[in-house]
Amino acid sequence: MKVKIMKNNKLWMEDNAIRQLESIADFKGVESIVGLPDLHMGKQPVGCTICTQQFIYPFLIGNDIGCGVTLYETQEKIRKIKVERLVRKLENTGIYGKYSIGGGNHFIELTAIDKVYNQDLANQLGIDTKKAYLLIHSGSRAIGESIYREYASLEGLEEASERFNSYIEEHDKAIAYARDNRNHLADIFTQMANIKSDNRIVIDCIHNYLEMVDGKYYHRKGSISSLSHTYAIIAGTRGSSSYIVKTIPRNDELYSVSHGCGRKIMRSECKGKLQSKYKRDELKRTSLGSYVISKDKALLYEEATEAYKRIDDVIETLLQYKCIEIIATLKPMVTYKC
Ligand SMILES: Nc1nc2c(ncn2[C@@H]2O[C@H](COP(=O)(O)O)[C@@H](O)[C@H]2O)c(=O)[nH]1
Numbered sequence: 252m253k254v255k256i257m258k259n260n261k262l263w264m265e266d267n268a269i270r271q272l273e274s275i276a277d278f279k280g281v282e283s284i285v286g287l288p289d290l291h292m293g294k295q296p297v298g299c300t301i302c303t304q305q306f307i308y309p310f311l312i313g314n315d316i317g318c319g320v321t322l323y324e325t326q327e328k329i330r331k332i333k334v335e336r337l338v339r340k341l342e343n344t345g346i347y348g349k350y351s352i353g354g355g356n357h358f359i360e361l362t363a364i365d366k367v368y369n370q371d372l373a374n375q376l377g378i379d380t381k382k383a384y385l386l387i388h389s390g391s392r393a394i395g396e397s398i399y400r401e402y403a404s405l406e407g408l409e410e411a412s413e414r415f416n417s418y419i420e421e422h423d424k425a426i427a428y429a430r431d432n433r434n435h436l437a438d439i440f441t442q443m444a445n446i447k448s449d450n451r452i453v454i455d456c457i458h459n460y461l462e463m464v465d466g467k468y469y470h471r472k473g474s475i476s477s478l479s480h481t482y483a484i485i486a487g488t489r490g491s492s493s494y495i496v497k498t499i500p501r502n503d504e505l506y507s508v509s510h511g512c513g514r515k516i517m518r519s520e521c522k523g524k525l526q527s528k529y530k531r532d533e534l535k536r537t538s539l540g541s542y543v544i545s546k547d548k549a550l551l552y553e554e555a556t557e558a559y560k561r562i563d564d565v566i567e568t569l570l571q572y573k574c575i576e577i578i579a580t581l582k583p584m585v586t587y588k589c
């Protein structure tokens with residue numbers, strides 16, 4: 252079967268997203284497709300891997316080429332951080348200019364190791380439960396957007412053609428820019444927050460890109476490659492755990508692992524569905540006690556925890572398919588989106 256959907260009874264999965272993925276199966280060169288547990292609808296399906304031969308489809312990668320999540324270790328002890336004072340300080344700040352977080356669900360999160368499940372693997376990563384960590388989700392910003400505009404037609408690009416070669420060149424630059432952007436954001440944020448840190452990278456994993464392996468093209472949109480990433484971060488939400496995992500490469504799942512929990516409620520519907528339950532300001536604190544700092548007030552509803560699938564269902568599904576081993580969980584302290 253060309254399209255495989257990773258499912259589990261408890262996991263919420265949208266039929267329209269499955270149909271959107273199936274509609275790609277007949278494109279020239281498409282060999283196989285995997286819908287990951289965080290699959291959801293977008294301009295193109297998100298949470299999937301599409302494997303092709305001979306042709307590539309830039310629009311399947313989308314505009315945020317190189318988007319990823321990086322985990323940095325700070326040198327600040329959790330117990331020394333006065334969270335409320337820090338939040339008050341950060342509320343009057345913003346990151347503008349050459350390096351920026353980006354809108355939507357991009358974020359910088361000050362976070363703590365909550366529970367270690369595999370101490371040996373945690374030691375290999377040098378994880379110290381006393382220290383504060385930073386989780387940064389950001390991408391290639393305007394660079395990715397301009398590449399997307401140039402190549403977004405539904406037409407595939409044939410291997411070795413001039414357009415194919417120039418897309419790959421631009422795509423690789425966007426990945427490098429996105430990585431650099433995350434690293435600069437880590438420096439800017441720790442200085443702004445006055446957090447001691449040399450920002451050691453613990454894990455850096457990207458989820459929107461084209462991976463070439465053995466003459467095949469793996470279009471990854473919200474999909475982490477277990478071939479390139481031995482360790483990965485599966486992002487939760489501002490109000491739920493994110494997971495540090497070891498990936499297990501599996502051909503049947505196109506060597507893929509989910510990048511997050513995936514959207515459940517469309518942005519445009521969030522306010523209508525959630526405002527009878529929460530006043531806007533109540534969404535600045537989460538049920539975990541963490542804080543959200545966002546100048547964009549609409550994002551408080553659009554990015555609420557309930558706008559997403561349950562991370563534990565996504566993780567359970569990945570475990571069931573033997574694609575990951577859990578190392579530890581992260582618990583957000585402050586989610587910053589300015
Ligand atoms: N730890 C946090 N994770 C979050 C937050 N907002 C969203 N998310 C997760 O990130 C992925 C990334 O989605 P993408 O398709 O835009 O790359 C998403 O699926 C959520 O699981 C947050 O504030 N904190």
Ligand SMILES: [Mn+2]
Nearest residue numbers: 315318319458
């Ligand atoms: Mn992303």
